[in-house]
Amino acid sequence: MSKWTQVCELKSIFPATGVCALVEGKQVAVFRPSEESQVYAINNMDPFARANVLSRGLICQHQEQLWVASPLKKQRFNLLDGSCLENTEVNVEAYKARVTDGFVEVHL
Amino acid sequence: MNKQKLVIIGNGMVGHRFIEDFVDKADLDKFEITAFCEEPRVAYDRVHLSSYFSHHTADELSLVKEGFYAKHNIEVLIGERALTINRHEKVIHSQTGRAVYYDKLIMATGSYPWVPAIKGNESKDCFVYRTIEDLNAIEATARRSKKGVVVGGGLLGLEAAGALKALGVETHVIEFAPVLMAEQLDFQGGQMLRQKIESIGVNVHTGKNTQEIIASGETARNTMKFADGSQLEVDFIVFSTGIRPQDKLAKQCGLATARRGGITINNQCKTSDPDVYAIGECASWNEKFFGLVAPGYNMAKVVADDILCRENEFTGADMSAKLKLLGVDVGSIGDANGRTPNCKSYVYLDENSSTYKRIIVSEDGKSLLGAVLVGDTESYSNLLQYTLNDIELPKHPDSLILPEHAGCGDAGLGVDALPDSAQVCSCFDVKKSDIADAVSAGHSTIGAIKMETGAGTGCGGCIPLITQVLNAELTKQGVEVKNHICDHFEYSRQELFHLIRIEGIKTFTALLEKYGKGYGCEVCKPTVGSILASCWSDYVLSSDNNGLQDTNDIFLGNMQKDGTYSVIPRMAGGEVTPKGLAAVASVAEQYELYTKITGAQRIGLFGAHKSDLPDIWKQLIAAGFETGQAYAKALRMVKTCVGSTWCRFGVQDSVGLGVELENRYKGLRTPHKMKFGVSGCTRECAEAQGKDVGIIATDSGWNLYVCGNGGMKPQHAELLASDLDKQTLVKYLDRFMMFYVRTADKLTRTSVWLQNLSGGIDYLKEVIVDNKLGINKQLESDMADAIASYQCEWTATLSDQAQLQHFTHFINSDKQDDNVVFTPERGQKRPAFFDEKAPVYKIELEQV
Ligand SMILES: Cc1cc2nc3c(=O)[nH]c(=O)nc-3n(C[C@H](O)[C@H](O)[C@H](O)COP(=O)(O)OP(=O)(O)OC[C@H]3O[C@@H](n4cnc5c(N)ncnc54)[C@H](O)[C@@H]3O)c2cc1C
Ligand code: SF4
Numbered sequence: 010m011s012k013w014t015q016v017c018e019l020k021s022i023f024p025a026t027g028v029c030a031l032v033e034g035k036q037v038a039v040f041r042p043s044e045e046s047q048v049y050a051i052n053n054m055d056p057f058a059r060a061n062v063l064s065r066g067l068i069c070q071h072q073e074q075l076w077v078a079s080p081l082k083k084q085r086f087n088l089l090d091g092s093c094l095e096n097t098e099v100n101v102e103a104y105k106a107r108v109t110d111g112f113v114e115v116h117l
Numbered sequence: 118m119n120k121q122k123l124v125i126i127g128n129g130m131v132g133h134r135f136i137e138d139f140v141d142k143a144d145l146d147k148f149e150i151t152a153f154c155e156e157p158r159v160a161y162d163r164v165h166l167s168s169y170f171s172h173h174t175a176d177e178l179s180l181v182k183e184g185f186y187a188k189h190n191i192e193v194l195i196g197e198r199a200l201t202i203n204r205h206e207k208v209i210h211s212q213t214g215r216a217v218y219y220d221k222l223i224m225a226t227g228s229y230p231w232v233p234a235i236k237g238n239e240s241k242d243c244f245v246y247r248t249i250e251d252l253n254a255i256e257a258t259a260r261r262s263k264k265g266v267v268v269g270g271g272l273l274g275l276e277a278a279g280a281l282k283a284l285g286v287e288t289h290v291i292e293f294a295p296v297l298m299a300e301q302l303d304f305q306g307g308q309m310l311r312q313k314i315e316s317i318g319v320n321v322h323t324g325k326n327t328q329e330i331i332a333s334g335e336t337a338r339n340t341m342k343f344a345d346g347s348q349l350e351v352d353f354i355v356f357s358t359g360i361r362p363q364d365k366l367a368k369q370c371g372l373a374t375a376r377r378g379g380i381t382i383n384n385q386c387k388t389s390d391p392d393v394y395a396i397g398e399c400a401s402w403n404e405k406f407f408g409l410v411a412p413g414y415n416m417a418k419v420v421a422d423d424i425l426c427r428e429n430e431f432t433g434a435d436m437s438a439k440l441k442l443l444g445v446d447v448g449s450i451g452d453a454n455g456r457t458p459n460c461k462s463y464v465y466l467d468e469n470s471s472t473y474k475r476i477i478v479s480e481d482g483k484s485l486l487g488a489v490l491v492g493d494t495e496s497y498s499n500l501l502q503y504t505l506n507d508i509e510l511p512k513h514p515d516s517l518i519l520p521e522h523a524g525c526g527d528a529g530l531g532v533d534a535l536p537d538s539a540q541v542c543s544c545f546d547v548k549k550s551d552i553a554d555a556v557s558a559g560h561s562t563i564g565a566i567k568m569e570t571g572a573g574t575g576c577g578g579c580i581p582l583i584t585q586v587l588n589a590e591l592t593k594q595g596v597e598v599k600n601h602i603c604d605h606f607e608y609s610r611q612e613l614f615h616l617i618r619i620e621g622i623k624t625f626t627a628l629l630e631k632y633g634k635g636y637g638c639e640v641c642k643p644t645v646g647s648i649l650a651s652c653w654s655d656y657v658l659s660s661d662n663n664g665l666q667d668t669n670d671i672f673l674g675n676m677q678k679d680g681t682y683s684v685i686p687r688m689a690g691g692e693v694t695p696k697g698l699a700a701v702a703s704v705a706e707q708y709e710l711y712t713k714i715t716g717a718q719r720i721g722l723f724g725a726h727k728s729d730l731p732d733i734w735k736q737l738i739a740a741g742f743e744t745g746q747a748y749a750k751a752l753r754m755v756k757t758c759v760g761s762t763w764c765r766f767g768v769q770d771s772v773g774l775g776v777e778l779e780n781r782y783k784g785l786r787t788p789h790k791m792k793f794g795v796s797g798c799t800r801e802c803a804e805a806q807g808k809d810v811g812i813i814a815t816d817s818g819w820n821l822y823v824c825g826n827g828g829m830k831p832q833h834a835e836l837l838a839s840d841l842d843k844q845t846l847v848k849y850l851d852r853f854m855m856f857y858v859r860t861a862d863k864l865t866r867t868s869v870w871l872q873n874l875s876g877g878i879d880y881l882k883e884v885i886v887d888n889k890l891g892i893n894k895q896l897e898s899d900m901a902d903a904i905a906s907y908q909c910e911w912t913a914t915l916s917d918q919a920q921l922q923h924f925t926h927f928i929n930s931d932k933q934d935d936n937v938v939f940t941p942e943r944g945q946k947r948p949a950f951f952d953e954k955a956p957v958y959k960i961e962l963e964q965v
């Protein structure tokens with residue numbers, strides 16, 4: 010059964026940063042690139058280091074798209090589809106995310 | 118359909134490269150791949166083997182990405198040696214009794230160190246230098262030894278000697294020939310190298326023929342006896358007397374081998390059996406085998422292509438080399454010994470700076486045949502391109518090796534002169550045209566070129582040349598070449614610094630709007646963050662700017678590989694009270710933190726959960742500590758020796774000065790991290806000359822050295838001023854620090870900054886001491902402002918509720934990250950390896 014899970018208030022994510030949320034036992038990195046209410050969600054695990062750190066990476070723009078650079082070794086993962094810019098064979102799960110009435114929701 | 122069975126014997130550098138290349142090119146559903154790996158670990162970077170002594174983890178040397186083999190269903194039989202090959206039945210038996218069948222077999226068994234038949238060479242004090250296991254054994258022995266010797270003064274022998282020196286034993290090198298590196302250097306080049314090596318304390322003995330090693334001695338465990346009657350007492354011996362192709366298996370199964378050893382191959386790297394290939398150091402092509410990795414990599418490519426029915430062939434390899442041996446730059450190209458009939462040489466010798474250069478040119482003076490460079494290899498890649506691409510030499514070939522002051526103009530070969538087919542990166546066989554293509558396709562930075570073409574990602578020696586080609590191509594396309602920090606700002610760090618400062622810009626968004634484009638990235642954001650922090654000090658903590666900072670700067674700790682953080686309180690000058698120690702101990706115990714004295718004379722606590730950081734720091738601050746800024750690009754610490762207060766040699770109070778300076782500059786954000794050192798006398802126990810700022814006491818004051826560096830590229834600091842009183846010293850330092858902050862490029866250590874400063878140390882002296890630019894007042898007052906606005910970032914954070922909220926791991930739960938798991942080691946803990954963790958995590962990952 011798929012459903013939307015409410016994670017936190019939008020305002021508790023500082024613009025241009027991410028947070029980690031626990032959704033159905035999974036660690037989900039949720040990003041808010043700017044003041045706007047656009048949010049993105051991907052799995053929090055850096056597949057290279059196998060550590061749950063992606064929510065703590067810097068959001069960056071390359072090739073007109075938004076990515077997060079892992080805080081460990083700076084590989085970049087696409088916020089929309091979880092693909093990795095450095096290595097096309099690696100990717101992380103990407104999830105749907107939205108803002109409803111000032112709250113961030115994630116759909117696994 | 119039946120899968121084709123590929124078997125690779127040997128999982129060394131070349132065997133692994135073959136697999137990587139094959140995985141890239143082939144449809145893996147059609148193949149079943151098995152590799153025999155005799156060593157107890159998968160392929161590692163043998164070329165950088167010596168670096169194992171400095172970081173000590175086999176993981177760092179590994180060439181195999183975690184999970185790579187499993188992901189592609191490749192079976193690697195670790196620790197399993199192939200014992201026999203039956204070519205009739207196409208089956209291999211290993212030492213465990215396993216039988217593996219093949220359709221195509223690739224031999225990549227490398228080579229083995231050859232040790233001359235000297236009596237006594239089987240002693241447990243004798244070693245070779247090829248594998249991680251060899252290095253472990255050498256290190257263990259060196260620890261209980263005073264004197265070590267390397268037999269063999271070739272390239273590898275000198276590298277081994279460097280390792281012995283670094284292990285702290287008295288080091289000797291024995292060479293049979295009359296000169297060092299006889300393969301690559303001519304007599305005079307070898308002499309020069311010898312002088313340089315001796316000057317750093319390695320004892321060189323040439324023309325020595327070792328006859329016997331006797332297991333006794335008066336001052337050491339063994340005595341070496343030489344043919345000329347002399348002898349040398351040493352504790353242990355490392356043989357580096359050449360390598361031989363590992364062709365034993367090939368001989369066993371009846372494959373053709375070459376006279377001088379090696380499995381005979383043709384241009385497709387096929388052996389005498391068309392279903393068996395040989396690649397790397399075990400192969401012999403045209404009666405030659407290649408003791409370098411690049412030719413092996415090319416063979417690997419050829420075989421992958423051949424199996425996939427694509428055309429490619431191996432056509433030999435260039436054996437030129439450029440290296441740094443025991444700190445000495447050495448280069449050798451082509452016919453270095455001038456053996457070509459009727460060739461002519463040009464020689465440049467400078468005994469003052471110990472530089473020797475020789476080029477060997479053809480009889481008609483038109484082509485370059487070879488070169489020897491000792492002490493200065495700047496012209497190496499230039500010269501190499503002349504030989505590789507047979508470019509016609511200039512009218513006066515000596516202009517290629519004469520120093521700039523000789524006034525024959527820039528003899529540098531413009532990259533335009535290189536043909537498109539010129540190989541720019543030999544590790545990955547990347548040609549000039551490949552780079553030009555990548556540039557036309559829109560890849561306009563070194564990073565992008567590396568990613569696109571692979572060039573420069575091996576030994577890295579070709580990066581200067583790639584940069585030249587890149588810039589030339591960009592210029593051709595009408596793009597002006599600048600040191601832009603990234604795609605979002607067409608400015609260098611220095612330009613941005615001035616814009617921010619002069620226009621009073623306080624936020625990233627404002628800067629981006631006015632001078633940038635797009636959203637920003639992981640390069641410009643922290644760079645701008647750091648500039649804002651050095652210009653407007655309150656900046657570091659403001660939470661609106663979190664999005665610019667690396668995680669380390671937000672959570673005020675260094676993130677470790679498992680996502681936990683380090684906690685490092687400041688211990689200025691390395692001083693700590695017993696009470697302070699007790700407070701640190703109690704926190705470490707309570708939060709079960711791994712505890713270690715760091716390289717910076719202070720205590721580091723590792724493995725702290727992000728969510729525990731505020732509590733940990735609350736306790737430390739209550740005990741009188743403050744943040745050590747170990748996470749920031751800032752002054753890290755001032756290393757001091759005990760100085761005149763305690764030491765009988767000391768002439769000044771080095772600890773007192775160190776503490777004062779550390780407190781003066783702490784917190785100031787700099788383009789890269791900075792380290793200081795203060796020694797109480799010329800004995801230099803604080804190793805100050807290896808620091809960004811080094812201060813050494815003299816009878817009448819202090820000598821100030823700047824821009825030294827330890828770490829990856831050690832660099833001696835240079836003397837800026839001598840015999841200063843303390844007040845002047847501090848004044849110069851204020852100026853120096855601010856000048857660096859203002860003018861350095863992003864992530865540039867002071868040593869590199871100085872190298873790039875035209876005019877070098879003399880210019881720096883003019884600026885700092887003689888006020889050449891007239892900016893010293895400004896520099897001093899900027900520094901005074903920065904010092905006045907210092908605050909301990911942890912103290913400030915603890916009182917900021919909004920910031921504290923973000924320390925929990927989950928925004929919506931109080932749980933901690935259950936993937937952070939520890940394993941006990943030596944009485945403390947370390948991050949668990951992946952396979953030591955609970956199985957639930959493995960399942961989780963496979964879905965990802
Ligand atoms: C200290 C040092 C420094 C070096 N520096 C440089 C340098 O600066 N530049 C450069 O180009 N080269 C350098 N080299 C040489 C370079 O490392 C080699 O050229 C390269 O490793 C060759 O790769 P290979 O795969 O052919 O052999 P290897 O890397 O030796 O791999 C062969 C592997 O096969 C295994 N094997 C052998 N027989 C069997 C069997 N029967 N069954 C199972 N496994 C088997 C071996 O155990 C070994 O692991 C250096 C070498 C050393 C030791
Ligand atoms: S540098 Fe001089 S003063 Fe300092 S510890 Fe060494 S010998 Fe003593």
Ligand code: FES
Pocket residue numbers: 541542543544545572573574575576577578579580
């Ligand atoms: S030549 Fe080694 S990486 Fe390019």
